Amino acid sequence: xxxxxxxxxxxxxxxxxxxxxxxxxxxxxxxxxxxxxxxxxxxxxxxxxxxxxxxxxxxxxxxxxxxxxxxxxxxxxxxxxxxxxxxxxxxxxxxxxxxxxxxxxxxxxxxxxxxxxxxxxxxxxxxxxxxxxxxxxxxxxxxxxxxxxxxxxxxxxxxxxxxxxxxxxxxxxxxxxxxxxxxxxxxxxxxxxxxxxxxxxxxxxxxxxxxxxxxxxxxxxxxxxxxxxxxxxxxxxxxxxxxxxxxxxxxxxxxxxxxxxxxxxxxxxxxxxxxxxxxxxxxxxxxxxxxxxxxxxxxxxxxxxxxxxxxxxxxxxxxxxxxxxxxxxxxxxxxxxxxxxxxxxxxxxxxxxxxxxxxxxxxxxxxxxxxxxxxxxxxxxxxxxxxxxxxxxxxxxxxxxxxxxxxxxxxxxxxxxxxxxxxxxxxxxxxxxxxxxxxxxxxxxxxxxxxxxxxxxxxx
Amino acid sequence: xxxxxxxxxxxxxxxxxxxxxxxxxxxxxxxxxxxxxxxxxxxxxxxxxxxxxxxxxxxxxxxxxxxxxxxxxxxxxxxxxxxxxxxxxxxxxxxxxxxxxxxxxxxxxxxxxxxxxxxxxxxxxxxxxxxxxxxxxxxxxxxxxxxxxxxxxxxxxxxxxxxxxxxxxxxxxxxxxx
Numbered sequence: 001x002x003x004x005x006x007x008x009x010x011x012x013x014x015x016x017x018x019x020x021x022x023x024x025x026x027x028x029x030x031x032x033x034x035x036x037x038x039x040x041x042x043x044x045x046x047x048x049x050x051x052x053x054x055x056x057x058x059x060x061x062x063x064x065x066x067x068x069x070x071x072x073x074x075x076x077x078x079x080x081x082x083x084x085x086x087x088x089x090x091x092x093x094x095x096x097x098x099x100x101x102x103x104x105x106x107x108x109x110x111x112x113x114x115x116x117x118x119x120x121x122x123x124x125x126x127x128x129x130x131x132x133x134x135x136x137x138x139x140x141x142x143x144x145x146x147x148x149x150x151x152x153x154x155x156x157x158x159x160x161x162x163x164x165x166x167x168x169x170x171x172x173x174x175x176x177x178x179x180x181x182x183x184x185x186x187x188x189x190x191x192x193x194x195x196x197x198x199x200x201x202x203x204x205x206x207x208x209x210x211x212x213x214x215x216x217x218x219x220x221x222x223x224x225x226x227x228x229x230x231x232x233x234x235x236x237x238x239x240x241x242x243x244x245x246x247x248x249x250x251x252x253x254x255x256x257x258x259x260x261x262x263x264x265x266x267x268x269x270x271x272x273x274x275x276x277x278x279x280x281x282x283x284x285x286x287x288x289x290x291x292x293x294x295x296x297x298x299x300x301x302x303x304x305x306x307x308x309x310x311x312x313x314x315x316x317x318x319x320x321x322x323x324x325x326x327x328x329x330x331x332x333x334x335x336x337x338x339x340x341x342x343x344x345x346x347x348x349x350x351x352x353x354x355x356x357x358x359x360x361x362x363x364x365x366x367x368x369x370x371x372x373x374x375x376x377x378x379x380x381x382x383x384x385x386x387x388x389x390x391x392x393x394x395x396x397x398x399x400x401x402x403x404x405x406x407x408x409x410x411x412x413x414x415x416x417x418x419x420x421x422x423x424x425x426x427x428x429x430x431x432x433x434x435x436x437x438x439x440x441x442x443x444x445x446x447x448x449x450x451x452x453x454x455x456x457x458x459x460x
Numbered sequence: 461x462x463x464x465x466x467x468x469x470x471x472x473x474x475x476x477x478x479x480x481x482x483x484x485x486x487x488x489x490x491x492x493x494x495x496x497x498x499x500x501x502x503x504x505x506x507x508x509x510x511x512x513x514x515x516x517x518x519x520x521x522x523x524x525x526x527x528x529x530x531x532x533x534x535x536x537x538x539x540x541x542x543x544x545x546x547x548x549x550x551x552x553x554x555x556x557x558x559x560x561x562x563x564x565x566x567x568x569x570x571x572x573x574x575x576x577x578x579x580x581x582x583x584x585x586x587x588x589x590x591x592x593x594x595x596x597x598x599x600x601x602x603x604x605x606x607x608x609x610x611x612x613x614x615x616x617x618x619x620x621x622x623x624x625x626x627x628x629x630x631x632x633x634x635x636x637x638x
Contacts, residue, residue, distance in 0.1 A: 026603035214585035229578035
């Protein structure tokens with residue numbers, strides 16, 4: 001019972017594959033997941049991956065240092081395109097984070113037990129994505145050392161933030177989201193940290209995990225309050241995640257700019273966020289389960305379910321594109337009507353068609369079961385959708401800004417080296433944090449995996 | 461009396477059903493100061509021990525209300541009283557614009573009260589606890605289930621309680637040093 005069992009291959013039965021391969025026990029689940037952190041040799045690929053990611057993260061530090069020295073003039077954005085890569089990247093990263101909260105909170109409330117083996121690293125993904133997202137508006141202020149002016153606090157200048165502005169709503173929404181995501185993730189980790197504390201062979205491990213576990217001992221009274229707190233947090237995180245991307249979309253929709261000033265934005269942004277987030281979960285889950293041999297826990301059932309969520313949210317996003325164009329025409333406003341025409345045929349038409357190809361055309365392959373069960377194809381589709389969702393934000397931001405009401409204020413935007421290096425740098429930071437997480441914390445929730453085993457059922 | 465140096469007696473079980481059955485029997489026997497330890501939450505266990513509901517939801521409700529009222533008041537006070545500014549002819553008290561921040565403050569304070577409330581009610585962080593003196597207790601976070609009857613229980617008697625625990629079919633009964 002205490003030995004680590006050979007990974008059994010998920011049985012492809014007559015119906016859907018199981019959410020956990022048969023033959024596992026409390027002991028084997030615990031050992032298999034904790035061994036990745038505690039005893040198994042760190043794969044060479046980890047060093048290679050972390051090294052590469054960290055090099056990119058260093059590029060971020062260089063880019064941001066240079067930005068602070070020179071000012072945001074090193075980026076390509078300038079009037080009339082005052083928002084470009086920075087806000088595109090901000091919205092993209094925030095959106096990616098949304099799938100983590102959706103998987104951990106909404107699927108928990110809907111009693112979708114298959115979420116159990118993917119929620120932990122999806123939540124970690126949320127945290128790291130929000131950290132990357134926060135960098136952009138912070139540095140776009142130009143004077144990041146004065147960013148605390150965004151917070152309401154009594155100051156000698158006797159001024160207060162402007163609460164009628166969506167940009168201030170954004171500060172509150174994103175910082176609340178980051179805090180609640182961190183709490184949710186940490187609360188979920190406490191019992192597993194106790195497991196690592198009890199199983200660690202090294203003194204350093206026992207002390208570190210012991211301090212983080214805060215003396216958790218699995219008492220029935222504790223579990224009862226723990227479950228209550230976890231459920232309440234899920235209930236709070238669910239409206240929160242919807243509100244965050246709604247507020248992000250209001251940054252645009254509250255303005256009067258053609259192409260931004262539409263009421264479809266909040267639901268369309270939320271669907272897009274979940275879409276890109278699930279794409280990112282697949283992008284991460286597919287290599288992780290292969291490298292760490294976790295096919296027992298992250299089965300084809302998980303991948304197929306995520307593919308289905310992507311298909312549905314992708315269709316909602318496609319509907320959003322159509323509504324945007326239809327309402328622009330139906331409004332009979334010539335400035336609104338010009339926006340879709342300019343997107344389809346203007347100087348940035350290549351970005352728009354690429355976006356349609358990535359977000360609308362390619363994901364239709366997910367209707368086919370052969371595609372949903374093919375790991376390699378799924379991985380490629382998830383990458384395509386990630387690119388597509390980035391392009392979507394780019395198109396919304398840049399094409400709307402570069403042609404507004406007056407032809408005299410039309411312009412073009414070209415990204416500079418520093419625009420690209422900052423984007424790549426945040427990808428590096430994201431992956432570096434993810435590699436550290438995989439190495440030092442259990443990437444699958446051990447205690448929740450125990451609860452889905454058949455032997456966890458209490459029989460009278 | 462030896463009970464000053466021992467924390468209690470601990471029985472070890474193999475599966476959740478035996479633990480729940482044991483907790484029920486101990487409760488029926490009249491033991492009140494006891495706790496059960498498991499590697500994952502077991503819904504039935506809490507009731508088997510005869511515990512009441514937790515006050516946590518009330519704490520979270522109060523926290524959420526504080527966040528809601530605090531967030532709205534902050535905006536009202538700063539926009540109407542401390543720093544009134546005419547923005548596009550909107551009234552100073554433009555309440556629809558204050559809803560998003562009020563909402564975020566509600567969630568933030570409610571979530572903080574859920575986590576901090578849970579930790580406080582559970583008396584965590586707790587660097588030392590007697591149950592960890594039993595070496596086999598390390599398995600409580602893996603695959604073993606424990607029932608501990610504490611020596612402060614009025615019915616506790618080292619010999620008789622040990623005998624009683626023996627009748628519950630445990631793998632092992634150990635004395636927990638304090």
